[in-house]
Amino acid sequence: MNKELSYTDLNILDKSKSYLLAFSGGLDSVVLFHILIEGGYKFSAVHCNFTLRGKESDDDEFFVKHICKSAGIRCFTKRFDTAKINSKSGKSIQETARELRYKWFEELRKKYKFDSILTAHHLNDKIETFFINLIRGTGLKGLTGMPKHRDNIIRPMIDFKRSDLLAYAKKNKLEWREDSSNAKSDYLRNKLRIKIIPELAALREGFEGRMKSNIENLHSSELVLEDLLKEKLSQITLESKGGRRVIDMIRLRDEKHPEELLAAIMHSIGIQANLAKSLLEHDGSGKLFYSGKFRLLRDRNKIIIEKQSDGKLSGIKVKKVTREISLGSQSLRFEFKEWNRTKIKADDSKIQILDAGRLKFPLLIRPWQAGDAFVPLGMKQKKKVSDYLTDKKIDLFCKENCHLLLSGRDIVCILGHRIDDRYKVSDHTKTTYIIRLQNGNE
Amino acid sequence: MNKELSYTDLNILDKSKSYLLAFSGGLDSVVLFHILIEGGYKFSAVHCNFTLRGKESDDDEFFVKHICKSAGIRCFTKRFDTAKINSKSGKSIQETARELRYKWFEELRKKYKFDSILTAHHLNDKIETFFINLIRGTGLKGLTGMPKHRDNIIRPMIDFKRSDLLAYAKKNKLEWREDSSNAKSDYLRNKLRIKIIPELAALREGFEGRMKSNIENLHSSELVLEDLLKEKLSQITLESKGGRRVIDMIRLRDEKHPEELLAAIMHSIGIQANLAKSLLEHDGSGKLFYSGKFRLLRDRNKIIIEKQSDGKLSGIKVKKVTREISLGSQSLRFEFKEWNRTKIKADDSKIQILDAGRLKFPLLIRPWQAGDAFVPLGMKQKKKVSDYLTDKKIDLFCKENCHLLLSGRDIVCILGHRIDDRYKVSDHTKTTYIIRLQNGNE
Structure with missing residues (x-):
């Protein structure tokens, strides 16, 4: 040097x-x-x-x-x-x-x-x-x-x-x-x-x-870790076909650090790593998780991972009768309620309240995409979802994992962030549609 | 938070x-x-x-x-x-x-x-x-x-x-x-x-x-890497008994990143990771390497690792006839030469020149220990080896891997760093003892 x-x-x-x-x-x-x-x-x-x-x-x-x-x-x-x-x-x-x-x-x-x-x-x-x-x-x-x-x-x-x-x-x-x-x-x-x-x-x-060798050291660790994870994944995989992969929970649980290992494996195949905890904790309830392009099903002693084609990715349907959906490490609960302005306080993050009369079911949940725009509550003009999240200083990880709720072609809200002004409750509202967001570990 | x-x-x-x-x-x-x-x-x-x-x-x-x-x-x-x-x-x-x-x-x-x-x-x-x-x-x-x-x-x-x-x-x-x-x-x-x-x-x-989650992420990677390395080591180990372990080079070479993998494994068991390259490159020459408490032998399709007891660690003997020793990723060459002050320039790092007449063979090479002291060339007082290395801003990694050459109980030099004033060449010198240090990849 x-x-x-x-x-x-x-x-x-x-x-x-x-x-x-x-x-x-x-x-x-x-x-x-x-x-x-x-x-x-x-x-x-x-x-x-x-x-x-x-x-x-x-x-x-x-x-x-x-x-x-x-x-x-x-x-x-x-x-x-x-x-x-x-x-x-x-x-x-x-x-x-x-x-x-x-x-x-x-x-x-x-x-x-x-x-x-x-x-x-x-x-x-x-x-x-x-x-x-x-x-x-x-x-x-x-x-x-x-x-x-x-x-x-x-x-x-x-x-x-x-x-x-x-x-x-x-x-x-x-x-x-x-x-x-x-x-x-x-x-x-x-x-x-x-x-x-x-x-x-x-x-x-x-x-x-010294920074050069720090980065080189970390890079070596990363190369080795990646190789070993691939090998480990093939060992704990029961079935792998097309975009579908079935992981053996019994073998996984035999590992010394199953949660960290599952998180690392998921990260290496492009799935949100923080799902690992929820996947391990929920027992065989058949609970479904969504993360980016993947759909994961916890099924007794298996984790079934399906990569969704871009067509399928177009969304998760929310029907009028849907009461709960797991999205990444979060869960969403849906409820209709007669409008009574005193009872619930919306805080735009954990609880979002919409005018149910304006919604066209089934609604759709999907990740935001470049070009998506909505009218943030309290504003009159459309704003890009991307710009909105950037302005709010949402960090990159969270930004990537933001999901939208759509009614027809309209963005009704950025889940956990802000509703669209056109869907807010007003004097004309009779019934509200309440969305509650919970983190998996709450 | x-x-x-x-x-x-x-x-x-x-x-x-x-x-x-x-x-x-x-x-x-x-x-x-x-x-x-x-x-x-x-x-x-x-x-x-x-x-x-x-x-x-x-x-x-x-x-x-x-x-x-x-x-x-x-x-x-x-x-x-x-x-x-x-x-x-x-x-x-x-x-x-x-x-x-x-x-x-x-x-x-x-x-x-x-x-x-x-x-x-x-x-x-x-x-x-x-x-x-x-x-x-x-x-x-x-x-x-x-x-x-x-x-x-x-x-x-x-x-x-x-x-x-x-x-x-x-x-x-x-x-x-x-x-x-x-x-x-x-x-x-x-x-x-x-x-x-x-x-x-x-x-x-x-x-x-964000730093909290950075460190947590890295810690998870480290936990997983450590577990997987242990498993991998057991797979490529042919024999493991007491302080001795034999690694199968044939299986190792089948891995995607053999050098990085070997380095990571060696690091995890406490051996200088930068030896990996030398160990892989030298073919079956029976070449011996020393690193901290370990002695490694490259033997055709095997790497034989022996942990030395503290007694054995007391050193590697350098006899009058010894011409070369591998120490970590470096090699040391020894030569006697009639004293002729014009021919060789000692630079205190790559080449160290001593008064051969003062040396009592066999000499001894061992890692420095707390309490070791010598008289750095040009000084009159003893100085702790540790302080000397710290003052010279030798980084922690290098410091840990510093070795001394001893004649009897005297420290003759810190290999690759500085000779002891009492062993320098002088007007009375007839024969010099020249030590040349080379990095493995030079």
Whole structure:
């Protein structure tokens, strides 16, 4: 880590292969561009103009094209109307840009038969990502991001510090463009980059190197854990066919930590891990659980897991007679009651009260999707469900697991969060429809 | 987490049992003391006077005794001459105090048949420990410390924030003692507590709660990983008897990530994990590796691991004819050479040069132990090996794996770090003894 960066450090690359370099024109990608030239690697460059910073964006594009032309490197560029595309998506602008970028890179890779895409991420990016995921709430996997090589993406400089890149750029008298949005758009990352990580680093020499090995250690643990979980899952699985899998509770209970093991297995196949406790506790009552794309049935000594096709995912029906449904680790109870404004206090989270007269049964429960919008109670305008949850500072885990209740095409409420203004009780209400939300462990 | 702290939160405790409360007199333990009273739990208190802060220490002791007397709670107190005990140990003063404390607590627990020892650690302590271990360099295990219950220790308040404790203390008009050494003695912890963690917490609401679940998630992964590793180890073990274990390389190589798996297994049984790579790479050469209390032999399709008794651990012999030894992931080469001051440059790390005439063969290699002392090159006084390594900012992992070369009872050098002044080459030297250290992957 103390030696100078040079092309000989790119030993993950192969001179017989051809690469596509993601080339923003910033310090990191300019350094990688020059190292690739210096090392005699075969590559083309690709630059996205997201047209988000007006002239600055265009100047970046010009700068990148100019460097490529001078060096005789082919350069693909494309303009995106990112703001417009984003406005329809319910995502953050950074998310939209990232998706556009990687989608186009992959198209180019296939069309021109590049072996891999190269990005100029370095160790400090990796450390920042570690802390961002830590702050957002995560498990083992979230702490091990940005591997050197995954799928079709290679990050040849991921073990080098930003200061190594800077030293290389200065020594080789390179020019690069500073992206003004870097300093603004991502509050969390910038606060970490500029203030907090340097403070942590000052506490003990060699912080970056130690974080590198921390992340590597965690990554090893994760790889091993994943392999062993797959093996264990196959051992405790009685039946596995299509999207259906039956887990043997008797074998599971013989394990030393059945709850943690079940949670880890469920997490590894994409099911909310906190369901594990409920699944183990409820005895053979035939209780049904829903989580994301999965439907789980606790059936005596078995857990039956069914992956639902996107068609089926369209929802869980709530009929007029339905009294209770388990949703993830929560349970929902439904009740009709004559309207009597004194008796029940709705608090918009545990108890939600609707005007039953306006509901068209069967209702439907489904996860929210990009584009979903409703009129939050007390407002007149529609608002994106995604924006609503973000504004309410609902964390990522909870956000992913939010479910909607629908009547026809209308969103009646975000379960456990807020009802739609059009379905609130009013002077005209005769009967109310009361939804009570309970956590499994209450 | 938002509700008030009260004795009903101590559901990990049992009114039919009796406890020994570690009672410093600070906010945390005063709050726990009062909650235990409020909840009607059976307990005695124990206070250590480490006599490190003169009158302040004595006042603390008086304060604690006074509270206990008022409440009719038995209180054990003891004075330790901590500074004196520490001066002989080669440890930090905090380390010595902690050892004295827990040793005495455990003696009392056994003598008076307390069921468990209670400490007043809270969520912020746990979060600080997470970051301290992160900064020092760690793996999964280091990030999951301070469980609610381990061995004979229970931490009933570990899920509550310091602010919850403070609110309780204010509401109940409690008095407590501020330990002035808290604010000084542990630079790392205090910097984190006072500055960095609050800054991280300010980045996103609910930071403490999210850190709590991060640590819980990692702890679950660790529990599962440990169980699965034990099972896997038993599957790939051909023979296990006494301190000897034979691992089947053929089965190991069938695994998806053999190196990571072997590293994790070795770590779980207390062997330096970075040996895994060397063990896998060296083919059936019968090469021997040493790591801590273990001796490992790579023998064709087997890895033979022998735990050495403390007697055997006394060392690896280096005879006059010995030319190479593998030590952990490093190799050591030995050579005699006529003294010619121009030819070799010793850099005190990769190459160490000694006056061969002073050495008494066979030499001995062994891990350093508390109390070991030598005269670092260029100095006149003896210095503790432990202090030397700490001053050089050798990280914990490296420190644990440092080995010494001994001639008779003298420490000749800390391998890879520094030679003893008494064994340096001088005008009288005729022959040198040259030690070359190489990492396994160089």
